[in-house]
Amino acid sequence: MGDTNQNYLTHPKGIMSWLLTLDHKRIGLMYLFGGLFFFFVGGLLALGMRAELAAPGNDFVSNDTYNSMYTLHGAIMIFLFIIPAIPGALGNILLPLMLGAKDVAFPRLNLFSFYLYSIGAIFFIYVLLSGGVDTGWTFYTPYSTTSNTNVMSTTMGIFIIGFSSILTGLNFIATVHKMRTPGLTWYKLPLFVWALYGTSLVQITATPVIAITMVLLMLERLLGIGIFDPAMGGDPVLFQHFFWFYSHPAVYIMILPAFGIISEIIPVHSRKKVWGYKFIAYSTLSIAFIGFLVWGHHMFTSGQSVLSQIVFSFITYFVGIPTGVKIFSWMLTMYKGQVSFTPPMLYALSFLFLFTIGGLTGIFLGAVALDIHLHDTYFVVAHFHYVMQGGTIVAFLGGLHHWWPKSFGTMYNQTIANIAAIGVFIAFNGTFFPQFLLGLRGMPRRYATYDPQFVEVHSYSTFWSGILGISIFIGVMNLLWSLRKSNKLDPGTNPWGALTMEWTHTSSPPHPHNFEEEPVLTHGPYDYDKVIVKPTFKK
Amino acid sequence: MSHDKSSPDFLYHHFYDVNQQYETSKLGMWAFILTEVLTFGGLFVAYTIYRAWNPEMFFNANLLLDVNKGLINTIVLIASSLTMALAIWAIQLNKRKLSLLMLFLTFVCALGFLGIKYLEYEHKFHLGQLPGEYYSYMGPEVVQEIHDQEKINHYIETNNIFFDKETNRLYTMNNPHIFFGIYFIMTGLHGLHVAIGMGLIAWLMVLTARGKLHARYYTHMEAVGIFWHLVDLIWIFLFPLFYLIG
Numbered sequence: 214m215g216d217t218n219q220n221y222l223t224h225p226k227g228i229m230s231w232l233l234t235l236d237h238k239r240i241g242l243m244y245l246f247g248g249l250f251f252f253f254v255g256g257l258l259a260l261g262m263r264a265e266l267a268a269p270g271n272d273f274v275s276n277d278t279y280n281s282m283y284t285l286h287g288a289i290m291i292f293l294f295i296i297p298a299i300p301g302a303l304g305n306i307l308l309p310l311m312l313g314a315k316d317v318a319f320p321r322l323n324l325f326s327f328y329l330y331s332i333g334a335i336f337f338i339y340v341l342l343s344g345g346v347d348t349g350w351t352f353y354t355p356y357s358t359t360s361n362t363n364v365m366s367t368t369m370g371i372f373i374i375g376f377s378s379i380l381t382g383l384n385f386i387a388t389v390h391k392m393r394t395p396g397l398t399w400y401k402l403p404l405f406v407w408a409l410y411g412t413s414l415v416q417i418t419a420t421p422v423i424a425i426t427m428v429l430l431m432l433e434r435l436l437g438i439g440i441f442d443p444a445m446g447g448d449p450v451l452f453q454h455f456f457w458f459y460s461h462p463a464v465y466i467m468i469l470p471a472f473g474i475i476s477e478i479i480p481v482h483s484r485k486k487v488w489g490y491k492f493i494a495y496s497t498l499s500i501a502f503i504g505f506l507v508w509g510h511h512m513f514t515s516g517q518s519v520l521s522q523i524v525f526s527f528i529t530y531f532v533g534i535p536t537g538v539k540i541f542s543w544m545l546t547m548y549k550g551q552v553s554f555t556p557p558m559l560y561a562l563s564f565l566f567l568f569t570i571g572g573l574t575g576i577f578l579g580a581v582a583l584d585i586h587l588h589d590t591y592f593v594v595a596h597f598h599y600v601m602q603g604g605t606i607v608a609f610l611g612g613l614h615h616w617w618p619k620s621f622g623t624m625y626n627q628t629i630a631n632i633a634a635i636g637v638f639i640a641f642n643g644t645f646f647p648q649f650l651l652g653l654r655g656m657p658r659r660y661a662t663y664d665p666q667f668v669e670v671h672s673y674s675t676f677w678s679g680i681l682g683i684s685i686f687i688g689v690m691n692l693l694w695s696l697r698k699s700n701k702l703d704p705g706t707n708p709w710g711a712l713t714m715e716w717t718h719t720s721s722p723p724h725p726h727n728f729e730e731e732p733v734l735t736h737g738p739y740d741y742d743k744v745i746v747k748p749t750f751k752k
Numbered sequence: 753m754s755h756d757k758s759s760p761d762f763l764y765h766h767f768y769d770v771n772q773q774y775e776t777s778k779l780g781m782w783a784f785i786l787t788e789v790l791t792f793g794g795l796f797v798a799y800t801i802y803r804a805w806n807p808e809m810f811f812n813a814n815l816l817l818d819v820n821k822g823l824i825n826t827i828v829l830i831a832s833s834l835t836m837a838l839a840i841w842a843i844q845l846n847k848r849k850l851s852l853l854m855l856f857l858t859f860v861c862a863l864g865f866l867g868i869k870y871l872e873y874e875h876k877f878h879l880g881q882l883p884g885e886y887y888s889y890m891g892p893e894v895v896q897e898i899h900d901q902e903k904i905n906h907y908i909e910t911n912n913i914f915f916d917k918e919t920n921r922l923y924t925m926n927n928p929h930i931f932f933g934i935y936f937i938m939t940g941l942h943g944l945h946v947a948i949g950m951g952l953i954a955w956l957m958v959l960t961a962r963g964k965l966h967a968r969y970y971t972h973m974e975a976v977g978i979f980w981h982l983v984d985l986i987w988i989f990l991f992p993l994f995y996l997i998g
Contacts, residue, residue: 316766318776383783391776392766417783421791429798429937437885438933440798445884446927451801455794726765 220622220704220722235320236725240327241305242620247327247334248302249689251293252606254341256682258286263644263678269665279661281345281362285337288350288367292374293334295605296463299470300381300416301330303612304409306620308385310715310723311403313394313732318387322380329377336370339363349659351460354441354452358433365431372427375420378466382416385409394714396734403713403738404493408473411497415462415469415504423459426452450515457508465504467601469497471568471608472539475561478615479543480739481711482558483550487739489542496535503531513584522581529579536572540565555709556630560611563638567603571596574649589659592652595645603641610637610688617692618708619715622722624750625695633691636684643677702750710748713738717746762969774971781975785982788945792986795938799993802930813931814997816881816889818872822995825868826987832861833984839956840977846967848960855957858980862950869943876932883936887929935994942990945983952976 221238231239262282265273274282305323309316317323340346340363348357348364357364389410393402430452432438439445441452472493480487487493509517509525517525543565552558574596578584587593614634618624647670656667663671702708704720715723718732736744760770767773803810839854880888956973959965965973 314766319780320764320766322780379787383780383787386783387776387780390779391772417787418790421787422794425791425794432883432933432937436883438883438937439885439927439929440802440933446802446806446930448801451798455797458794 219724220720221725222621222722224725233324235316235324237305237309237317237320237323238620238723238727240323241302241307243327244297244301244305244330245303247330248294248298251289251334251337252298255286255290255294256685258282258289260678260682262286263675265661266663267672267675269663269668269671271662274661276661277347278345280347280349280659283659284346284349284367285341288346288371289337289341290601291350291463291467292371293330293337295467295601295609296378297330297374297381299474299605299609299612300385300409300412300466301327303474303609303616304381304385304412304470307616307715308388308406308409309392310719310727311406311713312388312392313397313714313718313728313734314388314392315727316392317384318392319384322384326377326380326384329373329380333370333372333374333377336366336373340366340370351456352430352452353456354430354433354449355443357430358441365434368427368430372424372431375424375427378416379420379424382413382420385413386417389413394732394734400491400494401734401737402494404476404487404490404497405470405473405713407494407497408469408476411501412466412469412473414498415466415501419459419462419466419505422455423463426455426459429455450512453512453515454508457511458505461508461511462501462504464600465500467605469500471564471605472497474608474612474615475543475564476539477711477713478557478561478611479546480550480741481615481709482555482561483547483552484710484741485546485550485739486741487542488545488548489538490739492538493542496538499535500532503528503535507532510579510584513581514588526579526581530576533572533576540569540572554631555614556625556627556634557611557615557709559631559634559638560607560614563634563641564604564607564611566638567599567607567641571599571601571603574599587652589657590652591648591656591658594658595648595652598645598648603645607637607641610634610685613692615709616715617695618702618706619721619723621696622702622704622706622720623695623700624702624708625691629691630688633684633688637681637688640677640681640684644674644681647671647674706749707746708748708750710746712736712740712744712746760968762964770968774974777971777975778978781978785978788982792938792941795934795941796989799934799938802934803997806927806930809928810931811998813928814994817935817995818875819995821868821872822991825865826991828861828865828868829984829987832858832865833981835861836953836977836980840970840973843960843965843970843973844967848963848966851965851973852957852960855953855960859950859953859957862946862953865946866943866950869939873936881932882929883933884929887932889928938990939994942983942986945986949976949980949983952979 221236231243234240261274262279265271265279265282305317343363343366346360346362346364346367348360348362352364352368389402389406429438429440433441437445438447440447441449443449476487476493507525507529509521510529513522513526543561574592578587578593578596614625614630651667651670651674654667656663702721704722706721707716709716711717714732714734717736719728763770763773767776835854835857839851839858842848842851842854876882880886882888953976956965956976959972
């Protein structure tokens with residue numbers, strides 16, 4: 214390894230070699246920077262909302278603008294950042310490397326997915342610049358069929374991005390099944406691959422339903438087909454069923470890859486074989502499956518029968534079992550390991566705290582009686598952000614720090630990264646924990662103004678949201694700052710002493726064709742009890 | 753890479769051998785078929801729900817569809833599935849001309865299907881049997897005001913409208929536009945698939961004529977074949993659900 218200067222970042226050269234690339238690593242990087250851009254846009258919208266909520270009245274924006282802000286914050290964060298970020302960016306870069314393959318199964322399809330994502334993104338930018346959309350990211354009928362804002366462009370954007378997501382999932386499934394290097398059997402796969410596989414299964418089975426729902430919503434607006442209009446014999450609740458049949462599994466599209474990242478970071482930075490490999494692998498698949506059967510818990514107040522409420526509530530609790538299996542497996546992996554507090558590990562530890570709080574408050578919301586009280590309050594907002602930001606985004610940042618030296622061959626300043634990671638943890642709790650209290654006291658979500666009795670808690674949350682924004686900004690800028698030329702690492706470096714193939718069998722950054730010679734599997738991904746590998750860190 | 757020397761020109765660089773490439777493409781196609789089934793699945797759910805809520809309306813509106821045209825289309829599409837399968841069989845035996853002929857026949861069947869569909873749509877547009885707000889067909893309501901038995905009989909004969917002898921009146925359909933909304937969306941989406949399939953078959957004909965497909969490499973044809981059978985299969989469900997519920 215490391216006897217050549219050729220790597221995928223510099224070879225071949227030229228802007229067209231990037232725009233028309235079939236290399237999964239380059240496509241992954243384009244997804245990464247696209248995702249980070251929209252993370253920034255969505256984050257600014259969030260900070261704008263928090264600024265408005267610092268005081269009870271309409272201080273900065275009108276109610277209409279506020280409606281647009283939360284709709285676009287939700288839709289951009291979900292459809293343009295969280296869903297594509299981990300599979301599209303980290304998944305694309307790492308999956309073939311972890312499998313010992315030269316590329317994903319369908320490289321051209323992979324590029325096509327990226328361009329679909331870009332076209333969808335253009336629709337969103339158009340909506341952002343042309344006055345926004347005010348339905349909330351859920352697009353509930355009948356309001357979404359009558360609102361005079363840009364519902365059409367937004368749903369069109371989601372429709373197109375949906376296909377991008379489907380094609381990525383399809384590509385990954387074929388890749389995991391057929392592109393593994395000889396000898397790499399299913400139980401020798403890194404757990405990140407299992408997570409991507411489970412995610413892909415959900416992507417190809419749930420996303421078509423949101424696509425057709427968006428088509429129906431567009432037809433309802435264009436032709437007045439009346440399928441969701443009670444005045445014409447239609448049913449608006451059917452829209453909610455269609456929407457959540459996708460959007461609940463979509464929560465697992467967002468969180469499963471995060472589980473995969475945590476399953477990689479914890480054994481590497483604890484220098485210990487992962488505990489309960491098969492439990493973690495199968496819990497991924499069972500979460501993917503159970504995720505399809507619980508959509509009704511979003512609709513406890515939509516007039517379901519009591520029987521369906523009870524059944525959906527009961528099945529919802531089942532999600533806790535495989536999730537608990539994962540949390541305990543990660544904790545037992547760390548037990549008696551040599552835990553080092555590197556930036557990726559700090560993110561993984563914050564994930565364990567934050568995601569557990571998010572998961573446990575999910576049990577509150579899964580109980581019908583409590584949910585009817587907490588529905589549409591800040592409790593739901595806090596729960597969702599603990600799972601999505603405290604879970605997925607924290608794991609994404611951890612994964613980004615873990616594989617940054619692999620992707621770019623540079624090491625960031627670890628002290629600054631650690632400070633940013635701790636800042637994210639503290640500021641996140643400062644921002645969102647008070648929102649549980651707001652929700653319990655009855656503060657409804659999606660309002661620009663509120664009763665003055667909530668002002669202390671709201672302004673406290675706003676203060677910490679600023680610190681949170683700054684922490685994330687410092688963390689990401691620290692990564693980008695490491696890209697300057699003087700900072701190159703030796704191509705053979707393995708800074709965390711990891712055993713998965715992307716670290717042991719190829720250089721950092723990798724060769725354009727991934728491996729200079731056909732990779733031969735010599736050890737399992739977590740064989741720290743059998744193989745001695747020391748972290749190497751050379752400039 | 754060491755095995756590059758022996759690899760044929762149709763092997764992409766990231767596969768080890770021809771077999772891996774073939775199996776991977778086929779798996780990808782099946783995964784795509786799964787997404788198609790779920791796309792149509794959403795619409796089948798909508799169909800089921802509205803039919804369960806409006807059984808009489810679905811029954812009466814169904815009588816406004818032309819069963820004969822639907823039946824002919826079913827036969828045409830099943831025949832095209834056969835010719836598609838024969839095209840793959842022929843290319844596996846390296847009979848390129850036969851394969852080309854079979855592809856051409858498949859293409860013609862697809863064209864025939866869309867032609868007949870056009871006639872059906874055109875008739876419905878003319879009568880105003882359209883989705884949602886555009887529904888303007890007043891057949892049943894107009895007849896209700898006519899008390900002349902002969903005229904009623906004539907109307908029943910020419911328009912296939914359901915007449916209830918016990919109540920001695922024609923059924924007034926409640927929200928028939930929903931039936932036509934679902935009908936047009938489902939058959940329209942299916943028709944779109946037929947049109948896309950025609951494009952793919954034309955592409956296969958070009959590839960076959962140029963000699964790019966042969967007994968050792970016919971993955972494209974196999975994949976389009978799977979797609980085409982799915983299109984056929986969806987119609988097999990659509991035909992009885994829309995035309996034969998009476």
